[in-house]
Amino acid sequence: MLADLNANHHFLGYRHTNTAGRQLYNLTLNRTIRHIGPHFPTYYSANSNTTPDIILTNFRTHHNTHTAPGPLTTSDHIPIIFTIPASPIQIPTMPRPSFKQANWASFKNEISENINSTEFPDPATLEEIDTEVERWHETIKTATKNNIPTTRHRTLPTPKHSHETNTIMIQFTALRTHAHIHGWTRQQYNRYRNLRGRLQEALIQD
Secondary structure, eight states, rough: OOOEOOOOGGGGOSSSSOOHHHHHHHHHHTTTTEEEEOSSSOOOOOOEOOOEEEEEEEOOOOOOOOEOOOOSSSSSSSOOEOOSSSSOOEEEEEEEEEEEOOOHHHHHHHHHHHTTTOOOOOOOOHHHHHHHHHHHHHHHHHHHHHSSOOOEEEEEEOOOHHHHHHHHHHHHHHHHHHHHHOOOOOHHHHHHHHHHHHHHHHHHHO
């Protein structure tokens, strides 16, 4: 919810409080809602700048968001540009192999072809052994470079639903599809309300 609530409280940066501010603070303190911004002024007066415009979410809502001030308009408030991207947030990191995306079949074939392509002398001198070990090492490095991609980002972890939550979601999708085709009935509506109640309990457990 984005709204001009005029809620004044110390945790919002105000020097004084009012009823709306105290109520908002209590809801936040009780983990009923979460205040996520904005963290910049949205209203300017002759002697102060405040943030009467507030963004609130359900405490168990997990989205990647970005908040920025908008351009000048004819309103006496600064617009808020609030973005909810669908893609996960990625943090730059040191380059490292991404083993999950590796082509292991090609990796194995490339190593087998190159390592087995030369007959190893028998008996061998220490110099010949060192040369062969170095060749194996270079073969593995080349195969790694060709078949295992490098990643330079780390994706922030996102909450995963439990099996119970996923099952409820599947049941709701099936119910909605059936109702869309055949129409809603009292029994289906009661089933829908039951699923909502179960989902609320499941999300608390998640």
